[in-house]
Amino acid sequence: MKKVMLSALLCIWGVVLHAQVKVFTRYNYYLTEKEGSIICILPDQANYKLNLSLRNEKLATTAKTEGQRLSAQFNLDALPTGTTALHYVLEKDGATVQKGDVNIVKLAPKANAVQIDQLTGGLIADGLPFFPFGFYCVPAGDLPEREVTHGFNMIGVYQGNLPEGLAERKGYMDRCAQVGVKVQYGVNSLVGSGHNGDKGLDKTEEEKLALLKSEVLAFKDHPALLSYYINDEPDGQGRPPAILESAYQLIHELDPYHPVSIVFMMPQKANDYRNTMDIAMTDPYPIPGPADKVMDDLTQYATAYQYEKSVWLVPQAFGGQEMWNREPTGAEIRLMTYMGLIGGAKGIQYYVHAPGNLNPQSVSAWSAASNVAVETAQMTSFLLSADVAPAIHADDPKILTKAYSYQGNTLLIAVNNENKPKAYTLTTSLQEQKTAQCWFENREVTLENGVVHDIIDAYGTRVYLILKDTVSAIPADNMTLNPSFEKIVSPGLPIGSNVTSTSHRKADVGASFFVDPRQHADGMFSLRLITPVDSGGNKIRLIPMVMTKGNSYTVSIRAKAKAQEHMPTFRIAIDAMEQDHTYTLTPEWEAYNFTFQAPASSTTAILTLELIQQGTAWFDLLTASPDPVITYQINDDRTATVNINTNSNKEIRYAINQLPDAQSPLYTKPLDMHVAGTISAGIFDHGKQIAGSNTFVPVNLALGRKVTIAQPYAPQYAAAGDSTLTDGAMGTTAFKCGKWLGFSGKDLDATVDMGSTTPMKRVITSFLCDPNSGIFLPKEVAVYTSKDGKKYKLAGKIYNTKNVRGEPYLQQFSIPVKGNARYVRITGKAFGAIPQGYLFVGSTSWLFTDEILVQ
Numbered sequence: 001m002k003k004v005m006l007s008a009l010l011c012i013w014g015v016v017l018h019a020q021v022k023v024f025t026r027y028n029y030y031l032t033e034k035e036g037s038i039i040c041i042l043p044d045q046a047n048y049k050l051n052l053s054l055r056n057e058k059l060a061t062t063a064k065t066e067g068q069r070l071s072a073q074f075n076l077d078a079l080p081t082g083t084t085a086l087h088y089v090l091e092k093d094g095a096t097v098q099k100g101d102v103n104i105v106k107l108a109p110k111a112n113a114v115q116i117d118q119l120t121g122g123l124i125a126d127g128l129p130f131f132p133f134g135f136y137c138v139p140a141g142d143l144p145e146r147e148v149t150h151g152f153n154m155i156g157v158y159q160g161n162l163p164e165g166l167a168e169r170k171g172y173m174d175r176c177a178q179v180g181v182k183v184q185y186g187v188n189s190l191v192g193s194g195h196n197g198d199k200g201l202d203k204t205e206e207e208k209l210a211l212l213k214s215e216v217l218a219f220k221d222h223p224a225l226l227s228y229y230i231n232d233e234p235d236g237q238g239r240p241p242a243i244l245e246s247a248y249q250l251i252h253e254l255d256p257y258h259p260v261s262i263v264f265m266m267p268q269k270a271n272d273y274r275n276t277m278d279i280a281m282t283d284p285y286p287i288p289g290p291a292d293k294v295m296d297d298l299t300q301y302a303t304a305y306q307y308e309k310s311v312w313l314v315p316q317a318f319g320g321q322e323m324w325n326r327e328p329t330g331a332e333i334r335l336m337t338y339m340g341l342i343g344g345a346k347g348i349q350y351y352v353h354a355p356g357n358l359n360p361q362s363v364s365a366w367s368a369a370s371n372v373a374v375e376t377a378q379m380t381s382f383l384l385s386a387d388v389a390p391a392i393h394a395d396d397p398k399i400l401t402k403a404y405s406y407q408g409n410t411l412l413i414a415v416n417n418e419n420k421p422k423a424y425t426l427t428t429s430l431q432e433q434k435t436a437q438c439w440f441e442n443r444e445v446t447l448e449n450g451v452v453h454d455i456i457d458a459y460g461t462r463v464y465l466i467l468k469d470t471v472s473a474i475p476a477d478n479m480t481l482n483p484s485f486e487k488i489v490s491p492g493l494p495i496g497s498n499v500t501s502t503s504h505r506k507a508d509v510g511a512s513f514f515v516d517p518r519q520h521a522d523g524m525f526s527l528r529l530i531t532p533v534d535s536g537g538n539k540i541r542l543i544p545m546v547m548t549k550g551n552s553y554t555v556s557i558r559a560k561a562k563a564q565e566h567m568p569t570f571r572i573a574i575d576a577m578e579q580d581h582t583y584t585l586t587p588e589w590e591a592y593n594f595t596f597q598a599p600a601s602s603t604t605a606i607l608t609l610e611l612i613q614q615g616t617a618w619f620d621l622l623t624a625s626p627d628p629v630i631t632y633q634i635n636d637d638r639t640a641t642v643n644i645n646t647n648s649n650k651e652i653r654y655a656i657n658q659l660p661d662a663q664s665p666l667y668t669k670p671l672d673m674h675v676a677g678t679i680s681a682g683i684f685d686h687g688k689q690i691a692g693s694n695t696f697v698p699v700n701l702a703l704g705r706k707v708t709i710a711q712p713y714a715p716q717y718a719a720a721g722d723s724t725l726t727d728g729a730m731g732t733t734a735f736k737c738g739k740w741l742g743f744s745g746k747d748l749d750a751t752v753d754m755g756s757t758t759p760m761k762r763v764i765t766s767f768l769c770d771p772n773s774g775i776f777l778p779k780e781v782a783v784y785t786s787k788d789g790k791k792y793k794l795a796g797k798i799y800n801t802k803n804v805r806g807e808p809y810l811q812q813f814s815i816p817v818k819g820n821a822r823y824v825r826i827t828g829k830a831f832g833a834i835p836q837g838y839l840f841v842g843s844t845s846w847l848f849t850d851e852i853l854v855q
Contacts, residue, residue, distance in 0.1 A: 021098050023088060024307050027124070028116040028278070029105035029256065030076055036104055039119050040070040040090060041307065051089040054078060059086070066388045079106050105256075111563070112223050113257040116278060121302075121310045121346045122384035123259075125182060125226060126562060128518045129384040132182060132226060132347040133373045135317070140172035141355055144181045145510030145532075151373035151492060156184035156229055156349055160201075161215050173224045178532035179510030180616060182226035184261060184349065187215050191230045191247040192239045205243070212247060213254060220255035227259045227279060235266040235273060244276035263314055267300035280305050283314035283351060286336075287328040291417065294336050295400070298343035312347035313340030317360045317369060327360045330368030331459040337372045338415045338461045341383060342402040348376065374492040374514070375440055379404075379463070381517040381524070382411040390450075391429040399424050399456070408468035409524065412436070416456045426452040426464075436464040442489045473522045475647070477631075478623040479545045479553075480607065484523040485515050485620065494527060500539050502610045508536030521558040521589050521620040528618050529611040531568070539610040545624060546734040547577060549601040552683070552691030554627040554647050556593035557609070561585035561617040568615035576602040585617055595627055595648075595691050601807050603734045603770075628652055628681045630695040632673070634728040638703045642671040644681045650690065654681045662687040673699050676764075676853060700853040701760065702726045702752050702824070707852075709741075710749035717742025717848070724850060725750055730766070731850035733808040735773055743847040748778065748828035752852055757787055757822045762855045763795070763815050765826055768848040770808035771838050776845040777803050778828035781813040785821035792825055803831065805838065826852055 026037035042048055045065075050072045052059040063072045074086075083105050090098040107113070115124040123130045134154030137143050144155060155176065159169060176183050190212040194200030201208060219225050230247050231239065248260050261279035264270070270280070282301050286293040294313065302311045315336040319327030328336065333350075340348055350369055352359045360366050376383065382404035390410060392403040398418040404411040414426060430450040437444055438454075440463055445454050447466055456462055474483050481496035488494055492514045501507035508531070516528035531537030547553060561568055572592070573580040578599055583592045598605075607624060611617045628646040635641060644652050644667045652667040653660045660682040667681065680694040707722045717740055720727055724741050731739035754760075763783045768775055780799045784792035796815035817824075831845040 021090065022307050023090070023098070023100065023102060024118055025102050025104055026071070026117065026119055028118060028259075029107050031107060031109050031113055031115070032127075033076055035073045036076045036079070038072045038074070038086065038088060038102055039307070040072075042068045042070060044068065047093050049091045051091070053087045053089075054084070056087075069388070076106060079104055081106050081108055107256060110257050112221065112225055114226055114259060116259060116310050117384070117386070118307050119386050120384055121306070121344065123226075123310060123346065129380060130182070130226075131376060131380045131383055132184070132312070132349065133376050134181075134184070134348070135350040135353040135369075136314075137353050140176075143353065143355060144172065144176045145179050145508075146355075147353075147370075148179045148181050148510055148530075149512045150370040151377055151514070152370070153180065153373075153377070154182045154184060154226060154347075154349065157186055159186050159189070161187055161189050161211055163211075163214070166218065170218075173219065173222050175510075176224040177222065178614070179508075180512065180530040180532075181224065183224045184227050184229045185215075185219055185225055186229045187212055187247075188229055188231050190215070192234060192243050193237070195232055195237065209247070209250060212250060216251055216254045220258065225258055227261050228255075229261050229263075230277070231262045233263055233265045233283070234276075235264050235269040241273050241276050244273065248276050259310065261312070264301070267297050267304070270301055270304035274305075274308075277309070279310045279312060279347070281312040281314050281347070281349065283316075285316040285324065285351075287316050287319060287324065287332055288326050291332060291336050291339060294339045295343050298340060298345060302344040310346045311344060312349060313337070313343070313345035314349050314351050315340060315369075317350040317365065318352055320361065327362055327365055330362070330364040333365055333368045334372055334461055335415060335417065335459045337369070337376075338413065339400065339417070341376065341379075342400050342413060342415060346384065348372075371491065375463070377514060378439070378488070378491055378517060379411060381406045382409075393427055395425040395427070396422065399426075401426065403428060407524075410466040411439075412452070412462075412464040412466070414454075414456060414462040414464075416458065416460045419458045421455065421457045421460070423453070423455050426454070428452075430466065434466050436466050439463040439465050439488075440491050470523075473621060475623055475625045477625045477629045479626075480622055480624050481543045483621055483623045484520075485525045485527045486523040488515060488525070494525070497540050497542050500541060502531075502537050502539050502612060503535040506533070506535040508532040511537045513538050513540065516618060519560070519618040519620075523620075526618040526620040528616065529609075530616045531611040531614055534613050536614075537611050539608050542607045542609075542622070544604040544606050546603050546732050546737070547598045547601065547605045548733070549598050551693040552595055552597045552627050553577075553624055554593055554595045554691075555579070555607065555624045556591060556621065556647075557619055557623075558589050558591055558621045559583075559585055559617060559619045560587060560589045561611075561615050563587040564615055566613075568611055568613035568617060570609065570611050570617060570619075573608050574605050575608075576600070576605045582612070585615075589620075597691060601733060601809065603808050626693050627691050628683055628693050630679055630681055630693050632679075632695065632697045634699075634703055638699065638701065640673045640697050640699045640728070642673055642679055642697060644671075644679075646683050646691075648683060648691075650683045650685050652681055653684055654679060656680075660689070660692070662689075673697050676700055676855065696730060698728050698730060698851055698853055700764075700855055701754065701758060702852055702854040703728050705755060706753045708751045708753070710751075711743065711746040713741045713743050713746075719850070722750075725852045726752060728851070731768060731810070731848070733768070733770070733810060735768060735770055735775055735808070735848055740768060740848040740850050742775075743830060743849075745830065745844040746847075747830050748826065748847060748849055750852065751789075751823055751825045752854065753789070754822050754824065754854065757820045758854075759820045760785075760817050760824070760854050763817055763824055763826065764812050764853040764855070765828065765849065766810060766812050766851045766853075767828070768808060768850070769803060769811050770848075771803055771805045771834075773808070774834060774840045774843065774846050775808075775848050776831035776834070777811055778847055779831055780829045781815070782827045783815045783817060784825040784827070785817060785819070786823040786825070787821055789823045792823070824852070824854055
């Protein structure tokens with residue numbers, strides 16, 4: 001009797017464990033992936049092992065356990081195309097606790113395939129993680145090209161499916177493909193009856209299925225196709241699952257590459273419709289009531305279909321009709337959408353949007369939807385990540401939270417489900433002290449021992465990014481601002497550039513540019529450009545750079561493009577430097593670079609980037625660096641150590657106060673300089689110079705000496721303060737470089753204390769001339785010397801008549817000095833009011849100075 005009871009208990013224990021363990025394949029089907037993956041969701045963190053076999057032969061696998069999740073990877077080459085059953089045996093501490101079969105589907109490669117990651121519920125479209133963010137509409141009209149530039153990437157059109165409308169449907173599908181919008185293709189008119197008691201299409205079920213077959217065959221290869229939408233709320237409308245299952249099976253027989261979706265309204269019936277779709281959408285529509293129903297319904301569907309289907313939210317974007325007496329406000333739309341993200345939705349499709357503010361009627365409401373679209377796109381890598389995230393909770397139950405991890409970085413989301421602002425605390429399991437970026441707000445907070453203290457507005461949202469420590473591939477001497485497109489203040493838009501059109505005549509309103517977290521060669525983002533038609537895209541213009549005549553520079557960029565029959569080309573140019581380069585892209589990340597010698601000096605060297613031909617491309621690590629790079633370090637003994645580096649593997653030759661040639665000394669180690677001079681370096685290839693640079697090294701007796709300045713300089717041009725004049729850091733022709741002292745309406749009157757009586761022969765002062773910016777050279781420069789700091793005698797004076805317009809330039813004034821002195825006083829008389837013929841006529845000119853040299 002005891003043995004029987006024990007046997008029964010073991011049987012029950014096995015059944016319970018079996019119910020707790022979920023075993024499934026990572027993707028609903030595989031294409032070109034090298035490895036397949038079987039996932040086990042475990043009841044505890046004990047010692048588990050998964051064995052896989054194919055036709056009684058063991059498969060070579062690698063397994064990894066993260067918390068209560070075990071994943072086993074296997075070589076997909078061992079499997080044929082089609083469906084293959086893999087046998088698994090799950091062991092715990094050496095004993096078998098569960099076994100069974102998992103069907104692996106392997107399909108031939110296809111360009112527009114859409115897979116489902118069954119671990120996360122997210123989609124993979126065109127080989128990339130894809131978070132659909134769009135809306136229902138009637139008709140498509142010009143909405144795809146208008147809304148793609150506002151961050152939307154998907155539409156679902158309510159439409160008839162009769163043959164006479166095929167050309168119109170193909171037209172909007174083609175336009176969506178051009179601008180990069182995916183389509184949830186509506187065939188709901190062909191499945192079941194109409195909505196709310198309407199009879200629907202006046203055809204038999206056989207006739208409707210025949211039309212459905214025709215529609216699938218017409219669009220299954222279309223690049224814009226994301227999924228097939230086959231029904232509205234069948235659970236609430238009383239449509240039997242069998243009708244939907246027939247349509248579902250027909251579609252997948254004709255097109256196994258695209259998922260099928262249905263929107264539902266009754267979570268308690270989720271199991272009844274389990275075999276009718278791949279994407280379960282829910283449309284709670286709670287406003288004007290509380291938004292809680294969004295989380296309630298979504299959580300139930302996410303739980304019911306976890307590890308099987310993709311679950312989406314249809315947020316309410318309408319009102320003032322039927323039982324809804326008003327639309328949601330912009331804040332409520334943000335609240336509902338962020339609830340969806342926290343609740344596990346892997347797609348957002350608003351109901352409904354129409355041109356001309358017909359739905360929603362409020363401009364601010366749709367603006368809120370657009371804002372969240374761009375924010376969601378920026379968060380995509382986190383929202384679709386399978387990485388195990390840290391624990392998180394708020395001290396207020398009305399603050400909803402979710403944490404995500406992606407490649408070692410962490411994202412925290414908090415949502416205030418209450419219509420009043422408040423202070424709150426987030427506690428995470430991170431247990432570290434770091435700065436957390438408040439994404440979408442351009443501010444920071446401190447994460448201290450895993451805890452964040454902050455405030456949140458009514459129905460507000462907060463998103464915090466905690467970055468891991470990384471080493472960037474950006475060269476230290478790079479001159480472009482935000483080269484990896486990582487610094488983002490406004491959602492989706494990297495700082496450091498502005499935009500125009502490749503061709504104003506051919507400009508396409510659907511051309512778009514956004515940061516993209518799904519592709520990156522450095523950091524977390526790349527810049528994605530979509531050009532719908534040849535010459536119809538955007539031209540990105542970087543912030544101007546300073547380049548010096550005769551110096552050489554190397555421009556480099558990493559880039560790739562979405563595969564297409566004829567791969568597109570991109571252009572990178574610097575008009576001021578007479579540089580224009582065009583390259584053909586490949587589907588893989590490639591490095592493209594060129595080196596040139598500046599034909600003129602410029603402070604407005606603007607680098608432009610554009611995708612010339614139709615296509616989608618990603619760009620990263622856009623850098624411009626001097627080549628070779630000459631740097632120097634001032635030593636305590638007022639000498640300098642000079643280093644010369646190059647990005648190439650060619651030889652470097654150098655010269656002092658003259659240009660190098662093939663016979664000049666070969667640079668092999670740092671150089672010591674004891675007097676001021678210009679170092680010129682050249683890169684040589686088989687005796688021919690291919691690049692060169694030069695730098696003035698201000699070695700002199702005044703380096704590091706104390707300076708006293710009689711009249712105050714402008715606080716916005718304070719450089720390093722008084723020490724700017726003796727710190728050995730020379731300013732550039734860019735007045736905002738941070739190395740200039742700027743005086744407005746005041747003369748320069750500076751005294752250098754040499755520390756002791758010093759023999760000297762010459763004093764050199766350096767100024768910036770940039771009349772177009774209101775910066776003029778002094779009218780005169782005078783040098784006075786003193787042994788005691790009280791009695792000064794004039795050593796020399798220079799009168800200046802040179803203020804040349806055009807590109808800025810540097811001007812040195814050299815005045816001979818005889819004898820010994822401890823104190824050197826330099827005065828520069830400001831130019832005064834700007835005369836006729838110049839910009840800013842009548843206003844007070846600026847005087848910019850950077851260094852005093854005593855020799």
